[in-house]
Amino acid sequence: MRATHGERSADQESFTRQPPKTLKGQIRYLIKQLKTTRAVAEEIAVSQRSVERYRKGERKHPPKAIADRIDAAVRQRWQPQVRKRRQKQAATATGITVETRARFGYTAPVGTTDDGRFRRLTVHLPPQYAQRLFDARDAGASDQQMRQIIAEGFKDVYFQDGGNRAMGLSDVTLNDIDYLDLDY
Numbered sequence: 001m002r003a004t005h006g007e008r009s010a011d012q013e014s015f016t017r018q019p020p021k022t023l024k025g026q027i028r029y030l031i032k033q034l035k036t037t038r039a040v041a042e043e044i045a046v047s048q049r050s051v052e053r054y055r056k057g058e059r060k061h062p063p064k065a066i067a068d069r070i071d072a073a074v075r076q077r078w079q080p081q082v083r084k085r086r087q088k089q090a091a092t093a094t095g096i097t098v099e100t101r102a103r104f105g106y107t108a109p110v111g112t113t114d115d116g117r118f119r120r121l122t123v124h125l126p127p128q129y130a131q132r133l134f135d136a137r138d139a140g141a142s143d144q145q146m147r148q149i150i151a152e153g154f155k156d157v158y159f160q161d162g163g164n165r166a167m168g169l170s171d172v173t174l175n176d177i178d179y180l181d182l183d184y
Contacts, residue, residue: 019078023062026074027054033077044069090184091131097124098150101178106159107171118178125153130184147174 020026030040037055041048046066053059054070062070090096099122132149155172159165174180 017079019074023054023060023067023070024057026070027051029074030070031055043073086184087134091127091134093127094184095124095126096130096133097122097183098153099181099183100174102180103175104154105173105175118176121154121158123154123158125157129153147177150174
């Protein structure tokens with residue numbers, strides 16, 4: 001999945017130190033990471049002169065859309081080793097928790113349904129599902145492919161309770177996702 005909102009928030013919770021909060025600090029950090037004001041300008045879709053004004057403190061309050069892009073660019077680059085270590089731990093030991101509100105469809109011996117009601121579920125998936133999600137994301141998988149991995153995890157852990165019930169259930173799908181949040 002290109003970083004979904006849920007995945008981004010899970011990554012952001014894994015910081016050991018908070019990223020710069022001031023506009024000036026954020027711009028300086030981005031310049032340090034990207035090396036030039038031109039590169040920063042391209043990254044956040046503003047002019048090079050605007051970046052220079054932000055850096056010097058001449059402009060202190062960019063429009064909300066630009067401020068959000070600056071914040072996202074900083075968070076994306078902040079403490080990558082900490083995020084990688086946390087992802088590795090999720091993929092090998094702790095697993096991943098998925099919270100969602102969506103319509104679930106399934107295929108069973110009696111037929112197929114799109115289940116006409118929303119369900120809100122919070123399910124802890126084992127490490128192998130976290131590993132599959134990270135591998136698929138790194139390979140450029142589509143959102144639909146990522147949803148299918150999560151649906152398979154829900155089928156195994158929630159609907160079939162690890163093989164203790166609903167054994168005839170052959171396929172689970174996530175439909176009409178209201179929100180999806182990951183935590184690891």
